[in-house]
Amino acid sequence: xxxxxxxxxxxxxxxxxxxxxxxxxxxxxxxxxxxxxxxxxxxxxxxxxxxxxxxxxxxxxxxxxxxxxxxxxxxxxxxxxxxxxxxxxxxxxxxxxxxxxxxxxxxxxxxxxxxxxxxxxxxxxxxxxxxxxxxxxxxxxxxxxxxxxxxxxxxxxxxxxxxxxxxxxxxxxxxxxxxxxxxxxxxxxxxxxxxxxxxxxxxxxxxxxxxxxx
Amino acid sequence: xxxxxxxxxxxxxxxxxxxxxxxxxxxxxxxxxxxxxxxxxxxxxxxxxxxxxxxxxxxxxxxxxxxxxxxxxxxxxxxxxxxxxxxxxxxxxxxxxxxxxxxxxxxxxxxxxxxxxxxxxxxxxxxxxxxxxxxxxxxxxxxxxxxxxxxxxxxxxxxxxxxxxxxxxxxxxxxxxxxxxxxxxxxxxxxxxxxxxxxxxxxxxxxxxxxxxxxxxxxxxxxxxxxxxxxxxxxxxxxxxxxxxxxxxxxxxxxxxxxxxxxxxxxxxxxxxxxxxxxxxxxxxxxxxxxxxxxxxxxxxxxxxxxxxxxxxxxxxxxxxxxxxxxxxxxxxxxxxxxxxxxxxxxxxxxxxxxxxxxxxxxxxxxxxxxxxxxxxxxxxxxxxxxxxxx
Numbered sequence: 001x002x003x004x005x006x007x008x009x010x011x012x013x014x015x016x017x018x019x020x021x022x023x024x025x026x027x028x029x030x031x032x033x034x035x036x037x038x039x040x041x042x043x044x045x046x047x048x049x050x051x052x053x054x055x056x057x058x059x060x061x062x063x064x065x066x067x068x069x070x071x072x073x074x075x076x077x078x079x080x081x082x083x084x085x086x087x088x089x090x091x092x093x094x095x096x097x098x099x100x101x102x103x104x105x106x107x108x109x110x111x112x113x114x115x116x117x118x119x120x121x122x123x124x125x126x127x128x129x130x131x132x133x134x135x136x137x138x139x140x141x142x143x144x145x146x147x148x149x150x151x152x153x154x155x156x157x158x159x160x161x162x163x164x165x166x167x168x169x170x171x172x173x174x175x176x177x178x179x180x181x182x183x184x185x186x187x188x189x190x191x192x193x194x195x196x197x198x199x200x201x202x203x204x205x206x207x208x209x210x211x212x213x214x
Numbered sequence: 215x216x217x218x219x220x221x222x223x224x225x226x227x228x229x230x231x232x233x234x235x236x237x238x239x240x241x242x243x244x245x246x247x248x249x250x251x252x253x254x255x256x257x258x259x260x261x262x263x264x265x266x267x268x269x270x271x272x273x274x275x276x277x278x279x280x281x282x283x284x285x286x287x288x289x290x291x292x293x294x295x296x297x298x299x300x301x302x303x304x305x306x307x308x309x310x311x312x313x314x315x316x317x318x319x320x321x322x323x324x325x326x327x328x329x330x331x332x333x334x335x336x337x338x339x340x341x342x343x344x345x346x347x348x349x350x351x352x353x354x355x356x357x358x359x360x361x362x363x364x365x366x367x368x369x370x371x372x373x374x375x376x377x378x379x380x381x382x383x384x385x386x387x388x389x390x391x392x393x394x395x396x397x398x399x400x401x402x403x404x405x406x407x408x409x410x411x412x413x414x415x416x417x418x419x420x421x422x423x424x425x426x427x428x429x430x431x432x433x434x435x436x437x438x439x440x441x442x443x444x445x446x447x448x449x450x451x452x453x454x455x456x457x458x459x460x461x462x463x464x465x466x467x468x469x470x471x472x473x474x475x476x477x478x479x480x481x482x483x484x485x486x487x488x489x490x491x492x493x494x495x496x497x498x499x500x501x502x503x504x505x506x507x508x509x510x511x512x513x514x515x516x517x518x519x520x521x522x523x524x525x526x527x528x529x530x531x532x533x534x535x536x537x538x539x540x541x542x543x544x545x546x547x548x549x550x551x552x553x554x555x556x557x558x559x560x561x562x563x564x565x566x567x568x569x570x571x572x573x574x575x576x577x578x579x580x581x582x583x584x585x586x587x588x589x590x591x592x593x594x595x596x597x598x599x600x601x602x603x604x605x
Binding site for chain 2: 051053059062063065066067068069070071072073074075083084085088
């Protein structure tokens with residue numbers, strides 16, 4: 001049932017990023033939102049020959065990226081995506097960030113306009129351990145993926161795999177690929193969860209595109 | 215820009231350099247300027263560092279700001295007291311690595327550091343031009359630089375780099391000669407002066423022109439308008455720093471005294487500093503050049519010149535990949551101005567990187583030692599060099 005896999009073996013440390021990288025077609029144009037120190041962009045540039053741009057808010061990370069030879073803009077993702085023309089990018093990657101966005105609906109709408117496809121990954125809030133914590137302790141749940149207290153968490157959006165699927169249906173977009181994984185996001189190895197993913201996956205990764213009609 | 219010329223702390227330097235001259239536009243083939251006046255002959259002082267590679271793909275053109283010159287790095291002689299103005303950035307293994315790149319730094323026209331300017335001899339009269347010198351623009355400066363590069367047989371520039379008014383020339387290069395410019399790094403710069411920047415320039419110009427010794431620009435064989443020029447420089451220095459920089463550098467500390475003098479001597483350190491900077495400047499800079507260069511900077515408007523008023527349209531012709539850098543405490547060319555050009559570049563699908571560097575030193579931050587700035591520039595240049603080699 002569970003496959004122990006390392007999908008893109010060279011270079012990428014995080015399992016979720018390995019999954020994302022395996023979805024990217026060589027030579028595509030990529031926008032990586034919240035690109036951090038640019039690990040994914042660097043990998044995709046080296047191994048897939050992509051033309052990539054990153055957007056990152058923290059100056060120290062931006063500097064590291066540019067010093068590595070990546071194209072990265074310092075700024076807020078919600079504002080920065082607005083300047084591009086329609087369908088500028090083949091893929092836009094929003095990895096581990098959706099749960100921290102104030103207006104996810106507005107953001108995803110802009111992403112589907114400037115990108116042909118959007119890859120979204122987020123921690124799954126319906127993992128069984130979270131459900132049990134709420135049920136048994138009656139307190140806001142914490143785990144490895146969501147380690148904060150309710151009052152200091154940057155993860156202001158509570159999203160489950162089911163929620164996201166419903167969101168795509170309601171907003172007329174198509175889920176082109178979907179993978180549920182079980183890993184701490186810093187782990188190199190992870191499992192793809194195919195049995196009861198809504199209960200057992202720690203993260204969901206979705207590839208979405210515009211639907212035929214809204 | 216201020217002067218922060220210092221020896222490299224590790225003693226690394228490109229070594230000895232030589233100022234060279236190139237003269238073109240001899241009448242009747244003189245240069246037609248943007249203001250429709252003609253200028254000729256035109257001389258450009260320039261310096262080169264490093265070695266041009268065989269396929270001429272390693273050229274880095276560095277453009278200086280208001281009071282700079284062609285002496286970007288290195289020393290003129292063994293016992294030279296000071297190196298060039300960007301010694302911290304340009305040299306072997308530095309941000310702009312002279313072991314790898316061939317650096318060209320020309321002095322702008324209108325200046326007084328070897329290129330043709332108001333203090334040069336007007337061939338028509340046999341005397342210095344003074345106020346007969348035609349008003350030159352940033353575009354004119356860049357056209358003259360292009361003539362120099364043609365003369366040197368350079369058809370492609372790996373990167374054009376410059377801060378402040380040098381950054382304006384960088385932008386002008388990228389838009390005017392898009393097929394020559396592979397990449398461009400405008401630092402602490404803008405596509406057009408704000409009213410605030412024009413206002414400070416105007417105060418500085420009025421200080422010079424109100425000096426009775428200025429004599430409508432004809433002072434070259436008499437007393438120079440040193441008071442006016444010093445005052446102009448003092449105004450400039452205020453705009454190059456920041457509230458934070460001044461608080462740290464001077465605070466309210468007194469200069470060599472324990473209490474107020476209750477007269478109008480320089481009591482505060484900041485007063486003493488500004489007076490010193492003003493006086494130092496008059497020894498090396500020409501008041502008329504100050505007027506002409508600040509006017510060129512005020513006139514510069516990339517939107518008006520190249521975009522019919524639109525910033526996005528101004529960059530429509532550009533092909534370079536850009537690295538735009540601003541500094542948090544720069545209130546002369548604040549970050550919003552850099553962001554506006556980044557936005558316009560993005561709208562044109564140009565490859566652009568942008569970083570707002572946290573720095574307390576105001577507009578001058580680009581001239582101060584900053585390892586992160588060096589690393590950024592180095593990474594960007596290396597990437598563009600490697601990508602060019604693959605083509």
